[in-house]
Amino acid sequence: MRNILPVLTVVLAIFAIWYAAAIGLNKAWAYDKAERAGIELNASDLVADTWSQDKPRLPVPHQVAAELWKTTGAMVQRGRAFSKRSLLWHGWITLSSTLLGFVFGTGLGILLAVGIVHSRAMDMSVMPWVIASQTVPILAIAPMIVVVLASMQVDDLIAKGVISMYLSFFPVVVGMVKGLRSPSTMQMDQMKTWNASRTQTFWKLRLPSSTPYLFASLKVGIAASLIGAVVAELSLSQDGGLGARMLVGSYYGQTIQIWSALIGAAILAALLVMTIGVMQRMTLTRMGMTA
Structure with a gap:
């Protein structure tokens, strides 16, 4: 357990920095969409938008994980493990x-x-x-x-x-x-x-x-x-x-x-x-x- 704890700490720190960096890099597109729609973003809306964009500058870990599953595990389940989309x-x-x-x-x-x-x-x-x-x-x-x-x-x-x-x-x-x-x-x-x-x-x-x-x-x-x-x-x-x-x-x-x-x-x-x-x-x- 003592060997795992430092590794988990580093991993959690990397994920925290990753999510924070995604907000900073993706916020310009979020504000641009809000301005064109005539709405004002609060902090929670900004975070939700920057973590769910279709073509973000920096995708967040859960988006990458979802794409990995979509192109690996899901393909295996459908019997298309070695299709060109896999x-x-x-x-x-x-x-x-x-x-x-x-x-x-x-x-x-x-x-x-x-x-x-x-x-x-x-x-x-x-x-x-x-x-x-x-x-x-x-x-x-x-x-x-x-x-x-x-x-x-x-x-x-x-x-x-x-x-x-x-x-x-x-x-x-x-x-x-x-x-x-x-x-x-x-x-x-x-x-x-x-x-x-x-x-x-x-x-x-x-x-x-x-x-x-x-x-x-x-x-x-x-x-x-x-x-x-x-x-x-x-x-x-x-x-x-x-x-x-x-x-x-x-x-x-x-x-x-x-x-x-x-x-x-x-x-x-x-x-x-x-x-x-x-x-x-x-x-x-x-x-x-x-x-």
């Missing part, structure tokens, strides 16, 4: 490209990390470029990737996976490099005493030691991959995915739809990170480490 369908499209980009990014990140740790030339030449790659805004590079891959007739799913990979490989590289270099000098000297080869040292010492670092970086990588998938959907301008749903909502001023897709993406990210966390605990427990 947030589950859009979420599945985003999830597909997220996982593909995550696999690409994890594989590339691990390969680069192994090369950087075992080759001084790669450490001096590749690592600076890996860091520099993250200084380029994804919103700037995503359209270029889409155009290049489209000219090569690459499937949209692969294109979104490549954009997701661009964001997800970096934390894996950094985490794995740190993890592969985590064995102490004494441990490395002991492997030399046993006349272990570099391959044996890698599999028996470096890789097991890097496992906690790998899972920590995977949690960051899966979240970054989701961001890349959403950005890719904005660039591809297709009719599926959470990013595309946000884009359509912005075209028609449907802020509630935008926020529901945004909260849906946040929920999806939380579930993915929790999944990685479960895998981490299982793996480290099996290896005799503390998760």
Whole structure:
């Protein structure tokens, strides 16, 4: 209970600020409607109006929750869980490209990390470029990737996976490099005493030691991959995915739809990170480490 109370306090504070901010941002439209209707709003009428507008500047939590239910639970009840109006369908499209980009990014990140740790030339030449790659805004590079891959007739799913990979490989590289270099000098000297080869040292010492670092970086990588998938959907301008749903909502001023897709993406990210966390605990427990 003592662990839950601080979390509930923060959540309640966020909701209170959210509702208060909605009044401030939505009151202009409420006053405008009242002026045209020739009526005067009191405080309670103002609050009721700003919390129930069809296209508010800032929708309130209960409006977002209602939209989430309308596009998920209600769709499931009607047997239309994967219709194009269902947030589950859009979420599945985003999830597909997220996982593909995550696999690409994890594989590339691990390969680069192994090369950087075992080759001084790669450490001096590749690592600076890996860091520099993250200084380029994804919103700037995503359209270029889409155009290049489209000219090569690459499937949209692969294109979104490549954009997701661009964001997800970096934390894996950094985490794995740190993890592969985590064995102490004494441990490395002991492997030399046993006349272990570099391959044996890698599999028996470096890789097991890097496992906690790998899972920590995977949690960051899966979240970054989701961001890349959403950005890719904005660039591809297709009719599926959470990013595309946000884009359509912005075209028609449907802020509630935008926020529901945004909260849906946040929920999806939380579930993915929790999944990685479960895998981490299982793996480290099996290896005799503390998760």
